[in-house]
Amino acid sequence: MSTARKSLQLSFFTMGSRVLGLIRDRFQAVLFGTGEIASAWEVAYMLPNMLRNLLAEGVLSQAFIPIYAEAQGVSAERAARASGVVLVFLFFALSMIVLAGVLMFPWLLPIINKGQPNTAMLIELAQILFVFILFASLAAVLMGMQQSHQHYLIPALGPILLNLVFIAGYLGLFWQNADGPSAARQLAWIVVIGGFLQLALQVGWVVYKGWTPHLNLDWRNPALKKVLLLMAPAVLGASMFQLNQLMDILIASWFIPYEVGAIPALRYAHRLIQLPTGIIGVAIATVILPTLSRTLRQADEQQESRSEFTTAIQFSLFLTVPASLGLFILGDDIIRVIYYGGKWDTSSTTETWQALFYFSLGVPFFSLSKILTSSFYAWQDTKSPVRIMMAMVLLNMVLNVILVGPLAQGGIALSTVISSIGSVILQLLWIRRRGLHVDAGRFRRFIGRALTLWILMALLLWLWSLVATPWITTLAIPGGWALFPGNPVQYRAILIVLPAVIIAGPAYLAGAWLLGLEELQAIVRMLPWQRFWRRSVH
Incomplete structure (x- = not known):
């Protein structure tokens, strides 16, 4: 099955999850608006999600898939032991991280929140929500196993299940007429339950298919060593991206008046652009990684690598550019359609549109960056993305400080877009040096036709x-x-x-x-x- 076909099929399931995510965000907007509780919830929910993006949707799965596929090529027993030792190691490591986070939040979060009146609520919510990362990361390994077996359905259903639990929780809160800190506290526990159910779904399917990991404590297993060696620089690089997000929150908290609601505005705007980038970029990157992992190491299949790489880039642009145009031209009305009502008022719309206006320009580049990063992982090269990301973090920090004054949260969004464009340019140059590049003639024909279509x-x-x-x-x-x-x-x-x-x-x-x-x-x-x-x- 072709990259385009697999990507589309996975995109349909991802689209279902993202649509449910929009319904979830709609309920959250009506319940909390962009006020004090919304700010506390967004920061508290961001912390485990930073680690989830780092591990569950990032370097963990991308580092694990090539190693698991390699072990799978030797024998099913070796693959089962490889996945088992990785799962056991992650369980202990993440348990320590969760414990450390819960103990450190009372000292760390007042610094991030700059002494705002909702700090006590923020600490309580963060301590509850941080447990979620344990379930999400273990589920990521099981999802990676299934993707290595060319099974994409159940991994795609995991986020759908989580969103359904979220929505059920909101409906329960509305039924109770719950409001304020009590509603936020109940919602935090609902997220933890959703994470556990998501993990249970992946465990059940892996066992049903006969790919059950053999849990073991063999720290000398070469698969664990390879995964950690791949992850170490990749975690550094991906943590640079998470540092970008954290710096955005810090800049918004320190330099923009609290009453503006800049933090929720940034997060809601970012979720809208995640709809196309998540559906398209993540789906294509997920599908192309196993193909490139196989073809890049075989001299007689370099042409196939180039063809798949070109297809992935063209397909991404074909789908993301119109999404970018739609958000850029109609973004303020899209915000009203999805979020308006309850505690979400005209002020919330205005502040969110100020961020979405600039974020929308970066949609094609956010998607391309995910695909290009997968190309590095196919070579098992995790150091190059780190170097690129470190440079972009510095650029983003400088631009944040320069642009936040005149543009407020719009300046923070614009800084992110400029940094993403720089990252894509550097990634393309780096990949070309490794011998992988787009089919120039085919790409020129595509751009010539597509550009006309985009302008119209x-x-x-x-x-x-x-x-x-x-x-x-x-x-x-x-x-x-x-x-x-x-x-x-x-x-x-x-x-x-x-x-x-x-x-x-x-x-x-x-x-x-x-x-x-x-x-x-x-x-x-x-x-x-x-x-x-x-x-x-x-």
């Missing part, structure tokens, strides 16, 4: 926004908006965003068909009626 789509969205917004903003219907349950501000935004999606989506696909873009053909080949048509013809 931007014009279409801009004209729709220009014409529709003034009219819909003043629109009234017989009986008023009370005919509809909900908020008139949100419904006006829906009337702007929904037609734009209905018009621009098919127009983009039609343009891609007219221009003969192969990325569209890969999508069409996946459609069920296309398979039915082929069977009918034959």
